[in-house]
Amino acid sequence: MNVEWQNNYFDEVEEILISSAKYSYEENLRFSYKRTEFESRLIEYLIVINIAKRLFDWGWHKLIHVQLEYRIKDFYNGAFPEFSMKPRLKRKNHNPIKNKSGRIDIALTKEPYRAYNYRDPIHKSLIGIEVKSFSNGYSKIKEDIVRLSEAMVLIDEIGENSIRASYLLFYKKLDKPNQIVIDDDIPKMKNKVLIKWEATLEEYRKNYTQLVYDFQPIEVKEAALAELKERFDPDFFDHDEVAENSGLVMCYLIKIKRKNYKNAG
DSSP states (O other): OOOOOOTHHHHHHHHHHHHHHHHHHHHHHHHHTOSSSOOSOOOHHHHHHHHHHHHHHHHGGGTEEEEEEEEHHHHHHTTSOSEETTTTEEOOOOOOSSOTTOEEEEEEEEOOSSGGGOOSSSSEEEEEEEEEOTTSOHHHHHHHHHHHHHHHTOOBTTBOOOOOEEEEEEEEEOSOTTOOOOTTHHHHHHHHHHHHHHHHHHHHHHHOTTEEEEEEEEEEEEEOHHHHTTTOOTTTOOHHHHHHTOEEEEEEEEEEEESSOOOOO
16 A cells, blocks of 8 residues: 655644653653752653654554664665666665764654565655754754755665655753743743754755755743742742742754655655
């Protein structure tokens, strides 16, 4: 059975990523038993598993498979069939130049209609997803953007690259330790991150002209001083206690898609 990738699948996958990002943060709070709702430590595999489980339920009837810790080598090479009979061609070696043993947090794949064309790997690559918690730095996120972008721009005369899109999800706590966040701070903090990443993605837009990069902020948890005044009487709570319960936690979704998308299975 040949089930084609549909345009509405992009929105559905993105909605799963966004809702899972928010849910995972709340679940992490329940598991950590902290007094504050603004935690700076988030267990990364908890996010990955939450996303994977929801994608599994979503993809089951679409014949789309969810692969955890998927080999980057298989993701790259699975963008093309291994060989074709008409014309008689063999796929190039599309192993990544660096870190051939690396892995992608989540990959969406499918069993191809003509399965005999795929042997190593046996699945066709569709979507790559990387997840980063608070602990990962700016440079690590950029490395993931590059290797996902490189996968999408691969070309081979044997056929069209089957990777539909790639996504990178990461968290950031915008307030500083012991900072009481006031209402005026919040838009400034949000805008600072937005400006930084838009400038960063503009460089990738120049380097990978066939791809489109979008940056979507996701508000996870927000509490400013005005709200806290109703909950924490200054006669009974000191500065540190109020600061601990104010804050701004954001998640960000980087979307990488093709400029010229064709609906292919």
